[in-house]
Amino acid sequence: MTRSSPRSVLVSALLLASAAFAQQGSPGQPGEAGSVSVEQTAMESGEDRLGAVIAPVTLPAGVTAVYGYAGAPELGVGFRQGLSLLELEARARFNWFQLSAALELVGRVKVMDNGTVSMAPTLGLGVVLNSGSTYMDDQNFSGVLLRLSPGLVVGWRVAETVTILGLVDVPVDVGLSKSESRRAQVLGGGGVEVYLGNDVSILLAGQLGLETFRERVGLSDTRLGWGVRAGLGARLF
Structure with missing residues (x-):
């Protein structure tokens, strides 16, 4: 009976260990399946990147976006910040028909989300500085107004890359420099926001409604209110 040397025993143990390791890591074995499962889970839990201008109705907590848009009668830029329970937005608008500027802080709170359709009421507070230019709006009036x-x-x-939007806005301006001046709009409409890649989204939107205004008591009027815009936004974080 041949007696095994310590060296041969060590070599045999190393060969057995190598074979077991190779079998565990070979394709189709449980070790690889677990690795793939972890990778898939990480991909599935990745953050949804669609939306920066208006979509989504509220940004996820910790997400920041900036945007700009051109249109008629307004141009605008904005900054959006998602928080745990709501979203805050700071925006500046320039009405080139009236040569007026508006600065606003806006909050949004999501009240419905079924996975496909979501909804959030908004509330903004700001100030409007109106030059009173009548070059393109012969019924315009000057003043500082609270919005x-x-x-x-x-x-x-x-x-996956497209969200259709429904939009309702009811801005109400109350005169600060002229306490009797008023302006209010009721606008409804919609648009579409499309994800282009690299955290960038594009928006096309339009609204139609009524506008009522009064420069002083006894002089009030109502007319068609409208707006169209094309915007581009990007997520920063």
């Missing part, structure tokens, strides 16, 4: 802007945003996710 209160309730509204509603509805988002319908129709594809």
